[in-house]
Amino acid sequence: MTTQRGAARSSGPAYTSILGDDRTPAPAPLRAEAYEWIDTDEIEIARYTSRAYHELEMRHLWPSTWQMACRLEHLPETGDHLVYEIGDLSIIVVRVSATGLKAFHNSCLHRGTTLVEGRGNSAVFRCPFHGFTWSIDGTFRGMPASWDFPHVDGPGFCLPEAAVATWGGFVLVNPDGTAPPFDDYAASLDEHFAPYPLDDRYVAHHACQVVDANWKTTQEAFMEGYHVSTTHPHTVRFANDFDCAYDVFDPNVSRLIQPLAVPANHLIGQVGQAEMASVIQKMLPAQDRREVPDEVDARPWLADRFRESLGRRWRCDLSDASEAAMLDSIQYFVFPNFFPWAGYAIPITYRFRPWGDDPNRSLMEIMLLHPKPDGGEWETAEPFWLEPGESWTRAPGFESLGMVIDQDMDNLPRVQRGLRAARHRTITLSDYQEIRLRHFHQRLDEVVGRHDDSV
């Protein structure tokens, strides 16, 4: 008998049934189910390996999509600016007033020099080559020997703008200054993050690494839980794998939820609640661990431990957070490369980019966003650059999470190497657990086009 496409599921408990057993009701968005099968069976390997496809992305994808540039906290003062780069694109994001941000293409209108590099604060953008100068709002201020440029119309000589938006404390840019608003682009996000707004967070840790794999190869390694039992086998006694929830909410937003303190389906009944409680609480500092009662219900007991421990360390009140918000991995994706997570136990944000002009390398970044302390001070972490291949356990704040990330990273050069070695034409995706990859590639087809004959 052939299973209808999209109907296949593991025989384990659905995520919604796990929520149904929780003591504290989960926020409504976590109970929303929005899976639908997508017919993307033909995903050519060339889109991960070929320079031609990479160049199509440079021409059609990055210049016209919304991308996370930084956090608002990176630009607190008027005149603070930061350069966001992807491929050949270079965008200046600048605070122009207490409430206003602007974004400009970072290229002098005289002979093209980049106007600024990295981060800084300035009252104007003055080109270091010949001194053409613009106000931070993009209006032209003048150049040396202006008598030699009678043809330059000062008022019309503004810096070309990119679109800029804010959401959840993030600053997003779209290099296309005429792009439709971000609120329309990712309309479902506000409702989903209302129970745990990311505006109230700050960058407690930030780490980056160049990876020997295409940017899509790298980010897709984090978009499904299907790999967990093979790549992270030590975790399946306390974190479910094949029964994760997968949802696609609108063309640019999808979600993966992996429940904690629920073993893999084949281990249900074999792993006791006390064992799960005991193993999982090792994620917390030793002084925050408690003796596990013999008769324990692991999820509510652990949620209490996490509320206490994280609330104390982060100096904030987490007493209203549900078990699901406290424990589960709740990962959202905003096309094409931005992954804000909801919930608390693993407060991750991912961003993936091509590394320079190389289709076989990418830049992976993780920010850990902690809640701002109630009435206290906090400090934004600077990015910590790991060497290629260096263990993520070396990055501040990633000491325990790093071991799991290392397991993912070990795969990636092999995946990319194998894709380049392939003599078959397409990859083969599952119907349920890899639906977010199907959804991502469907959108990629729409934006980049299939362009099959050019790759």
Ligand code: FES
């Ligand atoms: S290139 Fe910028 S002033 Fe000449």
Ligand SMILES: [Fe+2]
């Ligand atoms: Fe993984």
